[in-house]
Amino acid sequence: MSHIKKLIPKTVNPDLLKERTDAEFNVEEFAAWWQGGQEKLNTKREVERAIFSDLEDGYGLNHEYMSHEDVYNSSVKKVAEAAVKLKALQNKINPGGNDIWPGLLYNVESHGLFPANHPLATHITMFVDVINGQGTPEQVEKWGKAAENCNIIGTYAQTELAHGTNVRGIATRADFDPKTDEFVLHTPNLEAYKWWPGGLGHTANHAMVVAQLYIADVHHGVQMFIVPVRDAETHMPLPGVDIGEVGKKLGMVAVNQGFLGLDNVRIPRTNMLMKFAKVERDGTFKASPASRVNYLTMVYTRCLIVNLTSTLLLEAATIATRYSAVRRQSPFEANQPEPQIIDHVTQRLKLFPEIANGMAYHLAAEHMWEIYAQTVEEANSGKFDRLPDMHILSCALKVLATTDGCAGIERLRLSTGGHGYLTAANMSNIYGNAVAAYTYEGENTVLLLQIGRALVKAWAAFVEKKPVSASYGYFATSMQLKQSPKWDNSRQCIIQALQYTAAQKTRIAFENLAERMASGQSQGVAANNTGIELARAAELHGRQFVCQTFLEQVTGPKAQKRSAALNKILENVLELFLVQTVLNNMNDVLRFISLTDADLKSLQKRLEVALEKFRPNAVAVCDGFGFHDRVLNSVLGSYDGNVYPRLFDSAKRSTMNQKPVQKSFETYLKPLMKANL
Amino acid sequence: MSHIKKLIPKTVNPDLLKERTDAEFNVEEFAAWWQGGQEKLNTKREVERAIFSDLEDGYGLNHEYMSHEDVYNSSVKKVAEAAVKLKALQNKINPGGNDIWPGLLYNVESHGLFPANHPLATHITMFVDVINGQGTPEQVEKWGKAAENCNIIGTYAQTELAHGTNVRGIATRADFDPKTDEFVLHTPNLEAYKWWPGGLGHTANHAMVVAQLYIADVHHGVQMFIVPVRDAETHMPLPGVDIGEVGKKLGMVAVNQGFLGLDNVRIPRTNMLMKFAKVERDGTFKASPASRVNYLTMVYTRCLIVNLTSTLLLEAATIATRYSAVRRQSPFEANQPEPQIIDHVTQRLKLFPEIANGMAYHLAAEHMWEIYAQTVEEANSGKFDRLPDMHILSCALKVLATTDGCAGIERLRLSTGGHGYLTAANMSNIYGNAVAAYTYEGENTVLLLQIGRALVKAWAAFVEKKPVSASYGYFATSMQLKQSPKWDNSRQCIIQALQYTAAQKTRIAFENLAERMASGQSQGVAANNTGIELARAAELHGRQFVCQTFLEQVTGPKAQKRSAALNKILENVLELFLVQTVLNNMNDVLRFISLTDADLKSLQKRLEVALEKFRPNAVAVCDGFGFHDRVLNSVLGSYDGNVYPRLFDSAKRSTMNQKPVQKSFETYLKPLMKANL
Structure with a gap:
């Protein structure tokens, strides 16, 4: 309707302007203190300009209107594009650091880049860390670097369908087979399916599987095993691997959490993380020194x-x-x-x-x-x-x-x-x-x-x-x-x-x-x-x-x-x-x-x-906390306070508002209205 | 994976069976008391058998996987089909009553029929009631019956973008034009857009608009006006009507709440509800007798x-x-x-x-x-x-x-x-x-x-x-x-x-x-x-x-x-x-x-x-509360307690699990993995 202007003004809401004028302290000082120093504040702003300025309008909300499947696929796109951008930015601003890549995959800026979170979250925060923290030097060399570079994508698979808090209750087994120098990973029943690992659904091709170790039927506690779950080229689930996502959740909708069942899947002995506990070629088990780490x-x-x-x-x-x-x-x-x-x-x-x-x-x-x-x-x-x-x-x-x-x-x-x-x-x-x-x-x-x-x-x-x-x-x-x-x-x-x-x-x-x-x-x-x-x-x-x-x-x-x-x-x-x-x-x-x-x-x-x-x-x-508008991602909370125009703008972006009449009118609604119930 | 049975058993979980055996009272007595008598309990069960038995598997969860637009269209289908079924059931079980039609559009059974709620909710609970309660006998005859039969679909439009609790602050105007015997409804600014009415987005073709009445620029308080907003045949928005949905919400996702702006839209004088306050042909205003109703x-x-x-x-x-x-x-x-x-x-x-x-x-x-x-x-x-x-x-x-x-x-x-x-x-x-x-x-x-x-x-x-x-x-x-x-x-x-x-x-x-x-x-x-x-x-x-x-x-x-x-x-x-x-x-x-x-x-x-x-x-x-499994609509809470098989079953139904590999693998994930960041 043309009689009312609905554009988002370039100006700041006068009530907010007044609030800022009336404040009794220096916001910039607060912001620098909050970020841990002026330099950190400056870097933060530089980084945010670089990563947020080219995002399209509506970027932060579009996932709300998509199907579950489209949310996932668009999220893979978002994270893949961001990865390249962040890595380049890291090299430019602070080479050798990790504050931007992979830091921004999980720091506050990630709330703006990935409002529905993303399917690499567990890979970056847990898979990489666990290998580097609990792997032998050889394992770190082999798997850790590949994981850091995203040549392989992993996840951390501990929780099972029926076993959460009580880690001792985990029922997935890893039996050592001395004949072939392999572990045989097996899910004994439905309740032992791995459930919840982020990215496991359709993203990861490796899983760090937490399982009960048995050697010649003697139990040696819970250990961690790197298990390839999807083909590196085709991404198809490997034989003996039953894999999928656990279904939609109330939040973190793009994290692609998955389930995993293993039917006697064999992996080399060297796929068990062995920085602490060890299994030797002949099946000898060396317990971990009481690890307070x-x-x-x-x-x-x-x-x-x-x-x-x-x-x-x-x-x-x-x-x-x-x-x-x-x-x-x-x-x-x-x-x-x-x-x-x-x-x-x-x-x-x-x-x-x-x-x-x-x-x-x-x-x-x-x-x-x-x-x-x-x-x-x-x-x-x-x-x-x-x-x-x-x-x-x-x-x-x-x-x-x-x-x-x-x-x-x-x-x-x-x-x-x-x-x-x-x-x-x-x-x-x-x-x-x-x-x-x-x-x-x-x-x-x-x-x-x-x-x-x-x-x-x-x-x-x-x-x-x-x-x-x-x-x-x-x-x-x-x-x-x-x-x-x-x-x-x-x-x-x-x-x-x-x-x-x-x-x-x-x-x-x-x-x-x-x-x-x-x-x-x-x-x-x-x-x-x-x-x-x-x-x-x-x-x-x-x-x-x-x-x-x-x-x-x-x-x-x-x-x-x-x-x-x-x-x-x-x-x-x-x-x-x-x-x-x-x-x-x-x-x-x-x-x-x-x-x-x-x-x-x-x-x-x-x-x-x-x-x-x-x-x-x-x-x-609140200004002093320094949240970028992309991070807040809210029509009610933007810095300029143009609440009503932004509310209207977001409504107009609703996919449903792209058509004056929805298809169900002709097929269902009109017949109902004519039916004289 | 074939080695584990994932079917939902026909039996009840033994722990739940034991709970029921050990109870110290008669659940059937509780249930009858809770429903207000054995007869009501029996009717409830009969009705639930009739309305729930033919719903397909996954009916209650499918909306979680759809796009916002598909949720709406499928919900129109659900409510249109249910309407016919409920009306017939009402005629069969309790002719002339309203417990089934339209009662089941909003009673507890509606939680099973419409887990995301539905776009006729406001029509049935408010539009019809307000006409029947505040309309003249002629208005009830003309609009009330048509609304009850769903020949017209309405909504109740009171809240505005910037005016909620404080009803007096509403800014939509209705000016009486004595020359044409009409009211001119007008939205003076963006803040006065109607916002939130259920079904207003793409469903209703009438709105009960709450506006400030003016006669010759003299204010006569807040009154209610029936405003046609969409063409009865084409469902296209009528001239001067700016209409759409307000965007996705955290719940009630199928209610299709809408916005409405009016640009000097004219309606006959007789479209103002006049059981209490009245405007006569010559513009005389008769105030409502203090209505404690x-x-x-x-x-x-x-x-x-x-x-x-x-x-x-x-x-x-x-x-x-x-x-x-x-x-x-x-x-x-x-x-x-x-x-x-x-x-x-x-x-x-x-x-x-x-x-x-x-x-x-x-x-x-x-x-x-x-x-x-x-x-x-x-x-x-x-x-x-x-x-x-x-x-x-x-x-x-x-x-x-x-x-x-x-x-x-x-x-x-x-x-x-x-x-x-x-x-x-x-x-x-x-x-x-x-x-x-x-x-x-x-x-x-x-x-x-x-x-x-x-x-x-x-x-x-x-x-x-x-x-x-x-x-x-x-x-x-x-x-x-x-x-x-x-x-x-x-x-x-x-x-x-x-x-x-x-x-x-x-x-x-x-x-x-x-x-x-x-x-x-x-x-x-x-x-x-x-x-x-x-x-x-x-x-x-x-x-x-x-x-x-x-x-x-x-x-x-x-x-x-x-x-x-x-x-x-x-x-x-x-x-x-x-x-x-x-x-x-x-x-x-x-x-x-x-x-x-x-x-x-x-x-x-x-x-x-x-x-x-x-x-x-x-x-x-809890059994005594008598919630039907369709109403609970929960893999964790079904009567049979087959929690884990149902969890697995629901995961398998995820739209994403219908394909082993998602399309973003070839386009985004694989290139990322090969990129050597």
Whole structure:
């Protein structure tokens, strides 16, 4: 219809312009701090210009309109084209590095390049790493390089249809045949089919198969085997290999996850990864020296997940915050103009705490990366004491970041009202890509129980006055108090309260567990029956850690490198985070610590003040996270805030709107209308 | 691969068989009670046999693999074929009724017939109803019957691109032209485009357009106009009509929601619905007599939403519970066999409270339907006092049922681990179809604030010793206590505690509001600043009502019509519901009521005991809800529990698995692999 202009203006929405003018700090300083320095920020921008500027309009949304099969094929195109581009860019900007190739296949920019993710994800992040980490030098030379160059495409096949978390339960067998110097890989039943490996469906021609090793029917634990699954030239499945994709999922729709059944498939002995455990030509098995290095890999992966989830949460927060500054609704007084919805206090409560959460987890991950680096260094000189502690903390962070992050993304989506229900808002896609991490790399409840068991073990040591490691130090500081900590409304007292509560919940879990065992339950049964309290203690253990870390990152020595204006913003976010965390956990805190009605009133007031203070800086802080429009991929969240023209533009791009009348009108709808039912 | 049998067995999974044998009540009695009597149960089964038995294999999942456009066209086919079938079935089973046609277009069976919903949903539920409810007898005769017969297809076009909740802000204009006796409908700008009406995209040829009425430039409020939008024969958009679909959404993908811009489109004066307000030939406007009937419509719609959401929640609970009885994982003690995951206590905590929630909201809705019927009867004899109260309660129920229901569905999905991430589990589809109700028919936060304002108004009356209506009766009973209620661990004391807390939270909101107004803030601004506490008081008001209703439904006179065994199950669910509700709200309860550590320990114990008691009946209770396999549409949740064969079967049906090699291999993947990057 010609009477209304629907083009996307070249200008920025005036409400957003005003938000940016009114901000009380320098966004550029924030952005440089957030990226780890001005130089990194500059490189990021250069790279993004190079990779995003030539993408066609609608690039980020077209997968939503395609058939499942077309999503896959177009995604292979996207990743193949990107691979060439990224490799060239790596050589140009930072030769020999890995930040662009393959880094951008999984870093934040990948959200813009591959909004539905892509079928090489597992190849790049796991297949290559596992070979390089667990292969012999010969294996790294043979397979690792070919994999890095994408001459072969692999995947990591561990989980089976009926066996997930409990890796010991895996039923795929690898039997050594000394006659031919081969392993025979076999799937004994339907439940043992490999299920979920990324790219396994139609992309990978190799699979790293995790299987139970048997030599002359003697079991030698779970090992890894490189199994060719498709012909290098024709890509046809090899004999004895039953392969396909597992079907559509709620997110990561282009990852092409697959299933794999093996019918006595033979591979050379040298296809077992043998950096640690070994099978020799005569069938002799050499066990792996107790490998604590595995711990490090798990810590590494979990820190990556915390980074990923906090990034996705902040993407959603940026979209929702910008939209809330543009959208106007519901006047405070009848006949007044409609305010920006960001000025409804209940809306602020939906937005700002999620920004605080995202920042808290991001900074917690940074802190973990620092400890990780130290731990690796120590490990290289044979010192491993820090490991178990770190493992537990990384589990806790993974659980909290994914639980809070996914719930936060969905809360943010709901805060954008109806338009957030459109896939063009990209909120549902962000959620779908984020929420898988709730389950993979250790299902969250399973991890909580694991942490809980570590907590009661540490508690037992503490009670027996044995040494406990640093991260349980708050047991002692909490319990040496003659009475519960006095509430003085300081930040420190919030953290103290959370620690005291975590310690008390650990004590209760420990006592209940002991009581159940005393009444005759086995340790496992008693632990199961104490599960709810173990999980809750574990959660609080994680929360006090995140709060403590956030406090240190904001108020510690690093603050001196930032301007006063920036520190003021960060203190505002910290205040919001601490207050909301203690309020959200008040059901347990109040069990152990006396807060007067005045204390609770004052916390509520602090919450309201923190929200109010953050208000003028909300849009600018989101700008500071530096998400490229291609990464946000959202009609609601673009930098220019042209929400309504972009909504209309995305609707016009719908494949259905390319025809005025759909084919089903003549064949089904018209007959129905004429039928006089 | 031939060595493994993948067929779906005709037998029931032995674990599920055992669950059913071990149940402590008669499922058939439960099912009859749940459906409202044996006769209704029988009819339901007869109807389901008739409508589901001839659907092809894979019917419920095929939309997941289609392009957006194909989903639409296949959905028109599905609904057109179903319409003929349902109408015939209605005539056969219950002539003159509406339970099958059009009832099954939106009742629970529609979840099986139309897993992606369908483009006639708004036509049937709103267009027809609005004409019949707000049209003159002539209009009902002319349009109502044609719409019921599907001779014309309509939709309801109220929301605009930039105007949702705040209906007064709608900008579409209808100017009366006395010269031609017509209205001129016009969309003044992009923001005023109609956006969201179901079926508007490519299905409807009429729209009920909500617009601002102007006569000689004098404004006469918001009215409704029937506007033809597509040619009856060709289905082409009519002149001046800009129409299309709004793009893909995260759920309800086949509803074909559309946009509509009108460029001075003329319709006869008689196309304005005139049962209440009227425009006469000479342009005289007759205002509507204050119509409290609108309230009833809103109550009606919100009760429907509570029914819908609790149904979807229980569908998800059935799927997750059955799966949890089949899935085995993580032995309690090393080297023991893996238990059914339903025997992990933390898993029970994920499942059973959701069953309790679903039942509580279902029974609350039943109770509301009873009050609704009374209210309609009273309204017909001119008595309206019950209306405002009921309106507020229905808002509260809508908010809580959709908030808890959607969060519950997602928690249940996550409880099914990785397999719940597959669309074949149907959990994500159930979520997508449910979560829209969080926003439509009054966005949840907006409704909470509305309830909160009603609460402080009632509180003001209470303080001034003026009469307040029955649903605020707990203000008096709570405040007449000399001190906070004593905790005696009874069910009644749980409800009393929730009521006391709700009353105190209302008092605090009231006081804060008054304080802010005393300090000079306008009422609207003060209400905004008190938003967080108003919303929280509103939530608690709703919660005490749901608890109270659940208690009455289970232990009241109706219990006598049920067997002792059935009542025992219901009391178990009630116990679980009350305990979890008070535990979840302990952060506020503890602010006002002193519970000792022993009280809290005892509540935790009650929670654990309630979960334990429910364990042997969980699968059977889900059976009792009576969801047909077609309705559940889930490989994880079918009655026979053949989870793994069904998972495999659904994967094999993936369109991608019809070819061993995808076309992108030759064009993109192979060149990449040969490129030596």
